[in-house]
Amino acid sequence: MEQIGANQSFAGQQLRYKHQSAVLNCEMTFSIYLPPQAVKGPVPVLYWLSGLTCNDENFVQKAGAQQHAAQHGIAIVCSDTSPRGYGVADDPEAAYDMGLGAGFYVDATQQPWAEHYQMYSYILDELPALVNREFPVDGKRTSISGHSMGGHGALTIALKNPQRFKSVSAFAPICSPLQCPWGDKVLSHYLGDDRQAWAQYDTVELIKQAKQHLPLLVDQGTADNFLTEQLKIELLVEAGQVADYPMQIRMQPDYDHSYFFIATFIAEHMAFHARALL
Template identity: 70%
Template sequence: MEKIGENICFGGRQLRYCHASDVLGCEMNFSIYLPPQAEQGKVPVLYWLSGLTCTDENFVTKAGAQRYAAEHGIAIVAPDTSPRGEGVPDDPEAAWDFGLGAGFYVNATQSPWSQHYRMYDYVVTELPALLKAQFPVDEARMAISGHSMGGHGALTIALKNPGRFKSVSAFSPICSPLRCPWGEKALGMYLGDDRATWAEHDSCALMAHVEEKLPALVDQGDADNFLQEQLKPELLQEVANSVGYPLELRMQPGYDHSYFFIASFIGEHIAFHASHL
């Protein structure tokens, strides 16, 4: 691992690292905020998964989360959203909703994506093992959150890994990739034509057969221009109601899809996770 950035922030340290990923077959960057409490021992950790076109830096520089992480003594880990580098394939039409910056937190099975696009294994297995070995984070106290594509990633990863996380939250998540253009494109290209395999990465499909009912908080702006076509939180609410899942879905009047929205409520999300960590 090579440290490529360090800044003092609210008494803690905002760090950025580069490392060689065996899972993804390329160099990867990630950011981690260690609160002041990490100087005294292990702290709980919140994983943040960002959305389409983002890197590990968007959340770090725009959300203002460090203030709240320092108050509650929680580390925040922000991985990149896809593999990158020479030889990593991109969308053949250079579209922004697939390929680089759009890994969708799945393990691709289709060529040429399958060689590098294994973001699920990276987030679930490789990165946590690296962090456990290098940083004072408590793997018994983990939570996960994210935005848009990353909200989809946070929800699906939490639902697919019972016992791993204490809580899950999301901003403007893609709630059902099976039923939106972004999801149909990404899952179709990464996983192939068999829609049954897509269901393993669809929050609504997973929640319908959930093994563990984690506390879940979702915020969605009602002025989000992707709300009706891509995000569809009402589908997630319907499933939660049908199975008695403890989902708190909050529609926030006037808010859009931007980091201004995330910055407005990230303090409440971190407090939510702190209450369970």
């Protein structure tokens, strides 16, 4: 692990590192914010998963989360959104919604993707193991959040592993890859044509099967240009009602899909996670 960035922020440290990932078979970067409380001992940690085209720096630079992380004494780990580097497969047409910057937080089973695109295992196991070993964080007090593709990742990872997380939240998540064009395109390439294999990465399907209920918060803007075709928030609402899964789903009038939306409500998400973590 090599440090490649460091900035003081709200009396804490915003740090950036690169490391060789055995799971992804390539070099990866991640960012971590350590609040000022970390100098006194381990602090709880929130994992943030970003959306299509992003890397580990978008949230760090645009969301304004450091102030609220410092207030609550919570570390924030921001991963990259896909494997990268020489030899890592990409969309042959260089489309933004598959390949580099579009790992979808699944473990690919099809070639050429399977060699590197194991983002589910990276987020669930390899990255937390590294963070827990190298930084003053309490790995037993962990929550997860994300935006769009990352909201899909946060929700599916938490729902599949409720014992690992204290809470989960999302901004404008892709709720059902089984029922949207992004899912049709990406999961058919990463996982193959058997749609039953896709269900393990579909929030709506996982809600139906959930035996353990985590604190769950979703914010969705009503002016989001992806809302109707890709995000399918109404399917999540319906699934939650049918499964009697308690969740907060808030429709925010006139907000779009951008980081302006995230920055507006990030304080409330940090407070939501603090109630579960502290």
